[in-house]
Amino acid sequence: MNIFKALSMGKGRLNEENMSAMLGYLLSPRQPHGLGDLFLKRFLSTLNNFGGCNGRFDNVLDTKNPLEAEVLLEEPYSYLGKKWFVDLVIQIYTKGSSLNEKNEVHRIIIENKIHPQSSNFIQLKSEFLAVLEDLKSQQAQNTTDITMVFLTPDITIGPLQSEFSALLDSDLENHRKAWLKWTGDSSIISIIRSVLKDESIGDIDPISDYMRHTLKAFIRHVLDSQEELKNPSTIKSNDPGEIKEFVLARMDDVLYRIEQYDSSTIRVYNLETQENEVALPMLKRINIELQLGLDTHFSSGQPKNTRHLGKEIIRSLKEQGKAESNPST
Structure with missing residues (x-):
């Protein structure tokens, strides 16, 4: 039995909020999944290899200390009088000069798209500008690096490309964006598989049987869902096409x-x-x-x-x- 497949049936189907919640659970070092900050570090390492993000997270990865991070779901931001709800926000901190002080060095914004048709080409850009405005209102100097992560199926489709391209390099200035896929090379699924592989050969601490089976079920559900999008022969007969x-x-x-x-x-x-x-x-x-x-x-x-x-x-x-x-x- 795959619990994710069961939950995706009927009106209880898994949507972007559900998938973001599962991803946020894995990314948060504070959750009781038994992985600590392992998944978060591998996520950052994956982003570190993207064009434009090379070496971006070296300052937090080149340490043996546990990462200090907070993961937020459906975080509201405002821009030009309109409220935008960000799917996932990862705030990464380092220790400040005083004992209880900590500095936010990275804010990673994940805009998650499960279905290509949910793309809104003004969303990624508007969310970036909203986050940038929020940081400027809190800091005398902008010392936090913003990285916009566009997380989508491993397919190319017009609306998705339009949304990602609408956020220009001239908008970003010293900040960055990356297009990450759910499946394929350097993807969310490849990160989960690397964790399972290293656990099986003893390169990392053991994880519980329950968590191991949950990760495998999640992989299978994502792969099946993505295959329906890529392979027309698996799409339901009432699908209208592209x-x-x-x-x-x-x-x-x-x-x-x-x-x-x-x-x-x-x-x-x-x-x-x-x-x-x-x-x-x-x-x-x-x-x-x-x-x-x-x-x-x-x-x-x-x-x-x-x-x-x-x-x-x-x-x-x-x-x-x-x-x-x-x-x-």
Whole structure:
């Protein structure tokens, strides 16, 4: 039995919050998993090998002392009046000059994407700017290094690339970003496997049978989930295929992504709740509230279906300049 597979069935399915919680549990030296700071150090070592991050964490890895770290889930930050909830925040400290003083030297922000369609291309950049503003408000000098980690499936898809690319090097200045995958080389799964391998040959202290089986079950669940995304033959028959075109629309300060798939299916995805809306009523609402002026019926009087109306709304949002644009500057 795989407990992760059981929990992912029906409405209790594992989502990004659940997966982030499991990852946060492993990353925190304070949790009773029996790994101490081992998983966190291997995570930092993996980031240390990414382009742009080479040697970034040497100052905390080149010591035999246990890492002083705090891991936070769904941490709220504010930027330009909008609240952003960061999936995972890792704050790493070193001892200060006085006995009880400690300095935050690294703040690692993990934006976790389990499903590519949950991508919001303004999110990673907005979260970075929100964290940067928060640090500047707390420190006279910015002495904490920020590293933005974009954690996604091991596939390439347009919206994911757009979100990662929207955070420019000119925005980062001395800070860094890295695109880490759940599977593949130098991934979360490869880190877990390295822990299991070293434990089996005695290179690290033994871990409990329960924790060992939990890690193996988690690996299997992640691999099965990712295979469904990469291999069309394993996807359910009601899957619409790949996104052919999408556009963003904002109503009541909520951002929606209207997606057209290569099968002509139209979906309206709520980027705040990370759920699909009932498409046709939402398309009609977008048409009214954004004053697109589209007729929801054909000349014969027959009502337009979701595919016809969705296609027209995507085109009208672009032509009328009412679509949300990519804030890449």
